[in-house]
Amino acid sequence: MPNTEAASSGASPASAAVPRNKGALRVESLIVLAILVAVMAFASPYFFTVPNILNVVLATSTIGILALGATFVIGSAGIDLSVGSILAFAGVIGALVASTLGLPWWLAIPAAVLAGAFAGWINGLVITYGNVPAFVVTLGMMGVARGVALLITDGQAIYGLPAPLIWLGQGRPFGIPVPALVFIVVAIILHFVLSYTRFGRHTLIIGDNERGARAMGVPVRSLRIKIYILSGMMAGLAGLLTTARVNAGDPTAGMTFELSAITAAIIGGTNLFGGRATILGTVIGALIMGVLQNGLNLLAIPSFWQQISIGVVLVAAVWLDQFAKRGRE
Amino acid sequence: MLQINDIKKNFGPIEVLRGVTFSVDAGECIAVVGDNGAGKSTLMKIITGVYKASDGAVMLADKEITGTEPGEIRELGVEMIYQNLELASQQDVTANIFLGREPTMRFMGWDTGVIDFKSARTQAQEMIRQLGARLPSVDIQVGNLSGGQQQSVAIARALTFSPKVVIMDEPTAALAVREIQHVLDLIKELKSRGIAVILISHRLTDVFEVADRIVALRQGVVIADERTGETTMQDVVAHIVGAH
Numbered sequence: 339m340p341n342t343e344a345a346s347s348g349a350s351p352a353s354a355a356v357p358r359n360k361g362a363l364r365v366e367s368l369i370v371l372a373i374l375v376a377v378m379a380f381a382s383p384y385f386f387t388v389p390n391i392l393n394v395v396l397a398t399s400t401i402g403i404l405a406l407g408a409t410f411v412i413g414s415a416g417i418d419l420s421v422g423s424i425l426a427f428a429g430v431i432g433a434l435v436a437s438t439l440g441l442p443w444w445l446a447i448p449a450a451v452l453a454g455a456f457a458g459w460i461n462g463l464v465i466t467y468g469n470v471p472a473f474v475v476t477l478g479m480m481g482v483a484r485g486v487a488l489l490i491t492d493g494q495a496i497y498g499l500p501a502p503l504i505w506l507g508q509g510r511p512f513g514i515p516v517p518a519l520v521f522i523v524v525a526i527i528l529h530f531v532l533s534y535t536r537f538g539r540h541t542l543i544i545g546d547n548e549r550g551a552r553a554m555g556v557p558v559r560s561l562r563i564k565i566y567i568l569s570g571m572m573a574g575l576a577g578l579l580t581t582a583r584v585n586a587g588d589p590t591a592g593m594t595f596e597l598s599a600i601t602a603a604i605i606g607g608t609n610l611f612g613g614r615a616t617i618l619g620t621v622i623g624a625l626i627m628g629v630l631q632n633g634l635n636l637l638a639i640p641s642f643w644q645q646i647s648i649g650v651v652l653v654a655a656v657w658l659d660q661f662a663k664r665g666r667e
Numbered sequence: 668m669l670q671i672n673d674i675k676k677n678f679g680p681i682e683v684l685r686g687v688t689f690s691v692d693a694g695e696c697i698a699v700v701g702d703n704g705a706g707k708s709t710l711m712k713i714i715t716g717v718y719k720a721s722d723g724a725v726m727l728a729d730k731e732i733t734g735t736e737p738g739e740i741r742e743l744g745v746e747m748i749y750q751n752l753e754l755a756s757q758q759d760v761t762a763n764i765f766l767g768r769e770p771t772m773r774f775m776g777w778d779t780g781v782i783d784f785k786s787a788r789t790q791a792q793e794m795i796r797q798l799g800a801r802l803p804s805v806d807i808q809v810g811n812l813s814g815g816q817q818q819s820v821a822i823a824r825a826l827t828f829s830p831k832v833v834i835m836d837e838p839t840a841a842l843a844v845r846e847i848q849h850v851l852d853l854i855k856e857l858k859s860r861g862i863a864v865i866l867i868s869h870r871l872t873d874v875f876e877v878a879d880r881i882v883a884l885r886q887g888v889v890i891a892d893e894r895t896g897e898t899t900m901q902d903v904v905a906h907i908v909g910a911h
């Protein structure tokens with residue numbers, strides 16, 4: 339309203355009204371992915387074979403599903419360090435339901451997802467109503483969920499899953515692994531949720547300016563709780579798929595996966611400080627993680643190096659982002 | 668229209684407001700003046716529900732709204748332009764104007780929660796046009812706008828949903844002279860439309876130009892509540908600094 343002069347009145351002529359989430363999808367991540375693929379293809383003749391591509395896709399799916407949850411959490415300026423542990427906890431619950439308890443196999447699906455949602459709900463409640471920083475709460479949950487998984491299994495993996503459940507992890511309809519199909523479907527749904535719904539919009543707004551969002555009537559607390567529930571559900575889903583794939587409810591599964599999930603979201607363009615995120619970016623980020631892990635395997639580089647490289651990639655991605663920001667200012 | 672009855676507020680042991688009472692009628696502009704730290708912003712945030720009062724009541728059209736959530740208070744027609752604007756800098760102009768009130772699409776009477784981007788964008792453009800604000804586009808990220816332009820967005824947001832009461836917390840602090848005049852003209856227009864305005868400003872010439880009454884706040888209490896025509900700038904300054 340200031341700047342009276344009648345000259346240019348208001349906004350530009352109508353162009354297509356599309357949701358904009360500017361700057362979130364960085365071309366950089368696509369370039370990184372392309373370079374990584376080129377290097378791997380050059381280094382190993384096996385890289386571009388169908389079985390290996392399916393391996394990449396499979397590796398991407400688990401991290402990718404966790405990273406989809408992390409996209410919402412980090413987009414809202416939160417953090418969830420507990421997803422690796424919740425994955426194990428929910429995977430064990432799913433195995434327990436379908437194997438030990440002998441219930442119908444399909445009950446393992448809601449059981450695992452609800453177990454994850456429950457852990458996420460606890461995270462959200464303590465963060466919002468307890469005013470404890472998300473970093474601390476989810477670090478605590480990392481210990482608790484892992485501990486509970488070990489406790490109820492007595493530290494032993496649960497074997498003997500029914501065949502239909504195993505199919506969820508190992509089946510390949512049309513040649514595509516089921517976990518990959520699940521990842522794609524969930525990614526499409528969450529892309530829609532993040533970019534087109536009030537829930538998604540408000541997620542990014544509370545990450546941008548929480549106090550302002552509250553002043554404008556956004557129900558910040560309930561929204562945050564829902565976001566952590568979503569993250570927990572994604573971990574639960576990933577846990578179920580992992581259990582199905584390895585045909586065991588393993589309480590030690592998903593160790594350090596939170597590191598990979600957060601890294602995937604960040605290199606996909608999610609603003610570590612909240613307010614900016616896209617699902618497409620995260621999918622690219624997850625692919626980068628998948629290719630990296632697969633490539634290091636192919637090149638027979640010891641798995642310890644994978645941890646090192648993921649850690650380095652995470653810090654480098656944030657550092658580059660900060661560097662670019664300083665350049666713009 | 669809006670009555671504030673004996674509002675008290677303490678942050679821990681610190682008493683910021685110690686029983687503040689005044690009221691605003693429809694079509695009236697009240698200026699709230701006072702030194703930095705007098706409690707002006709705190710009082711306004713109690714009206715909008717951002718802070719909870721320790722004691723006292725806020726009445727809107729004779730109905731108590733104390734303790735109501737900020738979203739509901741906006742719904743009842745009370746809008747505020749915050750001192751720090753409270754914009755989401757990574758979102759575009761449209762998203763900020765509709766922040767918290769995004770129009771959604773309905774399906775067989777059921778709210779889908781899916782934002783109607785087209786309608787929001789059209790309305791945002793119309794609002795910006797009505798205000799005569801100079802913005803390159805409603806699709807631009809708010810963080811890329813100048814201070815004055817951001818102020819325009821915050822004002823547009825407050826006026827888009829036909830408010831009954833508009834609170835402005837130092838709305839001209841970031842503006843150039845010509846832009847300030849535009850805000851003052853806008854306040855006069857709001858008054859003529861029967862909207863109650865509460866203006867917080869340090870610029871006494873502005874206050875004398877648009878306000879019907881001046882409420883001076885010092886250390887959390889009202890020390891003067893006078894009609895603009897019955898006081899002078901010297902008196903108001905004296906109230907603010909506490910000379911008498």
Ligand SMILES: Nc1ncnc2c1ncn2[C@@H]1O[C@H](COP(=O)(O)OP(=O)(O)O)[C@@H](O)[C@H]1O
Nearest residue numbers: 678681683701702703704705706707708709710
């Ligand atoms: N959230 C808060 N917590 C503690 N003290 C606060 C808070 N908000 C404001 N105050 C204190 O209340 C007093 C009044 O602040 P404020 O209402 O912003 O004054 P004004 O707007 O009149 O300059 C100041 O001393 C300030 O430090």
Ligand SMILES: [Mg+2]
Nearest residue numbers: 707708750836
């Ligand atoms: Mg103030």
